[in-house]
Amino acid sequence: MFLDRIVASVDARVEALRDEWARLEEKAQNMPPTRSLADALRADPGTLQVIAECKQRSPSKGWLTDHYDPVAQAQGYQRAGAAAISVLTEPEFFAGDLAHLRAVREAVSIPVLRKDFIRHPVQIAEARAAGADAVLLIIRILEPDQYRALYDYATRLGLDVLVEIHSPVEAEVALTAHPAIIGVNNRDLDSFETRLSFSQEMALALGPDIIKVSESGIHQVEDLRQVRDWGYQAVLVGEALMRGRPLLEEWRANG
Numbered sequence: 188m189f190l191d192r193i194v195a196s197v198d199a200r201v202e203a204l205r206d207e208w209a210r211l212e213e214k215a216q217n218m219p220p221t222r223s224l225a226d227a228l229r230a231d232p233g234t235l236q237v238i239a240e241c242k243q244r245s246p247s248k249g250w251l252t253d254h255y256d257p258v259a260q261a262q263g264y265q266r267a268g269a270a271a272i273s274v275l276t277e278p279e280f281f282a283g284d285l286a287h288l289r290a291v292r293e294a295v296s297i298p299v300l301r302k303d304f305i306r307h308p309v310q311i312a313e314a315r316a317a318g319a320d321a322v323l324l325i326i327r328i329l330e331p332d333q334y335r336a337l338y339d340y341a342t343r344l345g346l347d348v349l350v351e352i353h354s355p356v357e358a359e360v361a362l363t364a365h366p367a368i369i370g371v372n373n374r375d376l377d378s379f380e381t382r383l384s385f386s387q388e389m390a391l392a393l394g395p396d397i398i399k400v401s402e403s404g405i406h407q408v409e410d411l412r413q414v415r416d417w418g419y420q421a422v423l424v425g426e427a428l429m430r431g432r433p434l435l436e437e438w439r440a441n442g
C-alpha cells in the first residue's frame with residue numbers, strides 16, 4: 188500500500204533530521220507570529236471558504252502540471268479569493284519541497300499550511316521555522332498518544348493544526364485532543380477513490396462547533412454547495428485548481 192511506502196520514506200528522512208531538532212526548535216521559537224488558519228476559516232460565517240493547494244503531482248493522478256510555479260500559483264489563489272494556501276512539501280511522491288512553502292509564505296498574506304506526513308516533532312519545528320502557519324496531522328499514520336503529543340507541540344509553537352480523518356473511529360481519536368479544525372478526507376487511502384458523501388456522514392458525528400474542512404475529490408461548484416449545506420466551513424482543493432479549473436471564480440460568481 189502506498190501509505191506504508193510514503194511513511195517509510197518519511198521516517199528515513201526524519202531519522203536524518205533528528206540531530207537538527209534543537210536548532211530547528213530554537214529557530215521556530217524566534218519566528219514572527221503565525222497567521223491563524225482557524226480565524227481565516229471562520230472569518231465570514233455562512234460562507235464556505237477554500238483552502239487552495241499547491242501540488243505538483245500525486246501518487247494517484249501523476250503529474251498535474253508541466254510547469255510548476257508554486258509562488259505564482261499561490262498568488263493566483265489569493266487573488267481569486269482563497270482563504271488559505273496548502274503547500275505539499277513531501278518530495279518523493281508529491282514532488283514537494285520545503286522551499287516551496289518558504290517562498291509561498293513570503294508571497295501571500297493569508298495562512299499557509301504545510302501538507303506533509305508528520306510523524307515526529309522535528310517536522311513540526313521544521314515547518315514553523317520555514318514559515319508555516321499550520322500543519323496537517325493525519326490520524327491514520329499516528330498512534331493516539333503520539334497524535335496528542337504532536338498536537339500539543341504544534342500548538343505550543345503557535346501553529347494551528349488541521350487534523351485529518353478517514354473514518355468514524357479516527358474521528359473519535361481526533362476529538363480526544365479537542366481540535367479546532369478537522370479535515371474529512373473523501374479519498375479512500377487504499378483504493379484512492381473519492382466519495383463526497385463521506386463528508387456528509389462525518390458532519391453529524393463531528394457536530395456543529397468544530398471547523399470542518401472537506402478534503403479531496405472536489406471539482407465543481409455543485410460539490411462546494413453540497414458540502415456547505417452539510418455544515419462545512421471550508422473545502423481543501425488541489426487537483427481541480429492545479430489543472431487550471433477556475434473553481435474559485437465560479438464559486439464567487441455562483442456560490
Ligand SMILES: O=P(O)(O)OC[C@@H](O)[C@@H](O)c1c[nH]c2ccccc12
Nearest residue numbers: 372402403404405423424425426427
Ligand atoms: O487534489 P484533490 O483531490 O483536490 O485533494 C486535495 C487534498 O485533499 C489532498 O491533496 C490530500 C488530502 N490529504 C492529504 C495528505 C497528504 C497529501 C495530500 C493530501
